[in-house]
Structure formats: C-alpha cells, structure tokens
Amino acid sequence: MTTGGPGQESPAPGRAGAAESPREPHERRPDLPGAPGGPGAHPAPGARAQGFRSGFVALIGRPNVGKSTLLNQLIGRKIAIMSDKPQTTRTRILGVLNRPGAQLVFVDTPGIHKPQHLLGEHMVQIARRTLQEVEAVCWLVEAPDREPGPGDRFIAEQLAGLKTPRVLVVNKIDQVAPGEVPAIAARFAELGTFAAVHPVSALHGVGVAELVGTLEGLLPEGPRFFPEDMVTDQPEAQIMAELIREQILHLTREEVPHAVAVQIEKVERRPNGVVYVPATIYVEREGQKRILIGEQGRMLKEIGRLARLEIEALLGSRIYLDLWVKVKPDWRNKQGALSNFGFHQ
Numbered sequence: 001m002t003t004g005g006p007g008q009e010s011p012a013p014g015r016a017g018a019a020e021s022p023r024e025p026h027e028r029r030p031d032l033p034g035a036p037g038g039p040g041a042h043p044a045p046g047a048r049a050q051g052f053r054s055g056f057v058a059l060i061g062r063p064n065v066g067k068s069t070l071l072n073q074l075i076g077r078k079i080a081i082m083s084d085k086p087q088t089t090r091t092r093i094l095g096v097l098n099r100p101g102a103q104l105v106f107v108d109t110p111g112i113h114k115p116q117h118l119l120g121e122h123m124v125q126i127a128r129r130t131l132q133e134v135e136a137v138c139w140l141v142e143a144p145d146r147e148p149g150p151g152d153r154f155i156a157e158q159l160a161g162l163k164t165p166r167v168l169v170v171n172k173i174d175q176v177a178p179g180e181v182p183a184i185a186a187r188f189a190e191l192g193t194f195a196a197v198h199p200v201s202a203l204h205g206v207g208v209a210e211l212v213g214t215l216e217g218l219l220p221e222g223p224r225f226f227p228e229d230m231v232t233d234q235p236e237a238q239i240m241a242e243l244i245r246e247q248i249l250h251l252t253r254e255e256v257p258h259a260v261a262v263q264i265e266k267v268e269r270r271p272n273g274v275v276y277v278p279a280t281i282y283v284e285r286e287g288q289k290r291i292l293i294g295e296q297g298r299m300l301k302e303i304g305r306l307a308r309l310e311i312e313a314l315l316g317s318r319i320y321l322d323l324w325v326k327v328k329p330d331w332r333n334k335q336g337a338l339s340n341f342g343f344h345q
C-alpha cells in the first residue's frame with residue numbers, strides 16, 4: 001500500500017503541472033493534509049482528461065456512527081481503525097478512491113461531540129474546520145437510533161450555514177427491519193437539505209457503490225490530486241500505531257481506552273526479512289499501566305499478538321513487535337504531549 005510521507009499534516013503542496021486548473025483546492029484549504037511533496041505529488045499526466053472529476057468529501061457524524069468503517073469500505077483497505085468505543089478517530093485521515101472518471105478524496109473526521117478535555121476540543125475543531133474545506137459532505141447517522149437525537153441536531157446546526165452539497169447516509173441498516181428504513185431515513189432527512197439520502201450498511205458494504213455514484217456526480221471537474229496508487233496520506237508508522245491502539249480499545253474498558261496513545265519509534269527491516277517494530281504505549285496513570293500489562297503480562301501479550309497479525313497484513317511481511325508501556329500523567333490535557341502524539345491544530 002502506498003501511504004504518505006512522515007508529514008501527516010504537511011502544508012499545501014506546490015502543484016506544478018496543474019497551474020491552469022480552474023480550481024486550486026489545496027490553495028484554498030491550507031489545513032488539509034495535502035499530497036506529500038516531491039514528484040509523486042503532482043497530478044498524473046493525462047489526469048485532466050475531459051470530464052474528469054475530483055474533490056474532497058468529508059465524512060462527519062456523531063462518534064461511533066461508523067465513519068471509519070465506511071471509509072475502509074469505500075477505499076477497500078483498512079486505513080482507519082474501528083471500534084465499538086466512541087471517539088476512536090483522533091485526527092483526520094485521508095482515503096483516496098480512484099475511479100475511471102474521478103478521484104474522490106475522503107476525509108474521515110473525529111466524531112462531533114461536546115468536548116470534555118483538550119484532546120476532545122482538538123477533535124471537534126478538526127471536524128468543524130474540515131467542513132469548510134471540502135467539495136461535499138457525507139453526514140452519517142445511525143438507523144438503529146430511529147430518530148434524530150440532540151447530537152444529530154447539534155451537527156445539523158453546524159451544517160446549517162454551509163453551502164457545500166451534503167449527502168445524508170443512514171448507516172447500520174442491517175440492524176433494523178428493512179421495512180423500517182424509509183421512515184427512519186425520512187425522519188433524519190428533515191434535519192436539513194440534502195442532495196441525496198443513502199441507506200447503507202458500512203459493515204457489510206450494502207449501498208456503498210450507490211453512495212459513491214452520487215458523490216462522484218457532486219464533484220466538480222478537476223485534476224487528480226494524488227498519484228493513482230496512493231490510498232492514504234497516513235504514514236505507515238501512524239497506521240501501525242493505530243492498529244495497536246485498536247486492539248487496546250477492543251481489549252480494555254472504562255477509562256483505559258481513551259487514556260492511551262501509541263508511538264512507534266524507528267522501524268527496522270532486519271537481514272532475515274523480519275521487520276522490527278518498537279512501540280511505546282502511553283497511559284496517564286500507574287493503575288492503567290497495570291491493567292494494560294495484565295497478570296503476568298498476559299494482557300500486553302494478547303494486545304501484541306492481535307496487533308502483530310494486523311500489522312503483518314498491512315506490511316505483507318513478518319514483524320517483531322516490541323511493546324512497552326509508559327506513564328505520562330494527564331497527557332490529554334497537555335499541549336506539548338498532544339503535539340508529540342501528532343495532534344496538531
């Protein structure tokens with residue numbers, strides 16, 4: 001898989017070769033992680049064939065509605081981690097979908113919710129800012145809710161003044177009776193004006209192709225922003241760290257999951273072909289460290305075993321995962337620590 005370089009929040013790239021483009025979207029949105037610099041960042045030759053469409057599509061919605069699951073389904077690869085714990089996604093993740101006549105660049109945002117700590121504020125700000133920088137917005141709601149709640153109305157307010165076309169995606173339809181879907185969709189559709197309403201099951205891939213068709217039609221004509229073989233801007237080390245965090249989210253509960261940050265140091269390919277991946281898991285308190293390590297190290301071993309399988313699938317080679325747990329008190333409320341862990345404003 002081709003991923004971006006280390007500068008995840010890299011500034012807008014120079015886009016030589018596209019100067020005659022009627023739109024220069026990157027220049028309008030300096031905050032969006034752009035294609036990494038270097039020759040690969042330029043639109044591919046011939047990318048501006050007549051009628052070619054391109055643009056950025058934001059995936060927004062309350063925490064846990066299935067944004068990351070939908071992104072992975074759209075791209076056909078696992079680039080965003082998923083869990084049943086709300087607020088899994090902490091930063092913006094780009095997923096690039098190349099179609100014969102279009103390039104759709106999806107921006108997965110942290111769920112919009114009422115922030116409770118500094119990290120929460122970062123997450124909401126990222127989501128809000130993204131809305132102003134895209135060509136289309138995909139708003140996800142959950143069919144099992146059956147009707148909009150306060151969280152959905154809060155998002156409707158954020159969208160109200162926005163001119164960007166938006167599509168309402170009613171997700172998790174596999175969890176309700178098929179006959180109920182039209183009425184549920186209609187109740188959510190009352191929250192705003194939508195170019196289209198799509199019931200989907202992101203988990204099972206139902207309705208996703210139709211959604212892509214609609215989104216493609218909403219994008220303006222424009223060049224390819226990223227090379228055709230690039231699926232995400234996430235550096236590989238970042239995805240690996242996220243795959244470790246995903247297993248922690250699965251295996252722990254209560255306060256531990258959200259107190260965790262994972263950092264990967266220098267990844268090394270050994271002469272025997274095994275990739276050595278040293279990773280540190282940061283938590284906020286000694287008690288959380290004890291839980292993560294578990295009795296006789298059993299929990300950490302299990303986290304490592306499951307994460308290793310995911311990382312091996314990502315890299316396509318055998319890895320040696322060296323996991324460490326360290327305490328960094330109250331890191332979620334410290335600006336310096338947030339920057340170290342890659343949360344940039």
Ligand SMILES: Nc1nc2c(ncn2[C@@H]2O[C@H](COP(=O)(O)OP(=O)(O)OP(=O)(O)O)[C@@H](O)[C@H]2O)c(=O)[nH]1
Binds near residue numbers: 062204
């Ligand atoms: N049954 C069912 N579950 C789904 C579907 N889509 C997502 N889920 C589940 O919903 C949970 C949350 O999914 P995520 O994709 O992590 O949600 P998110 O919106 O990215 O969450 P945040 O990162 O917290 O904002 C996971 O347990 C998913 O497996 C679906 O179509 N059907």
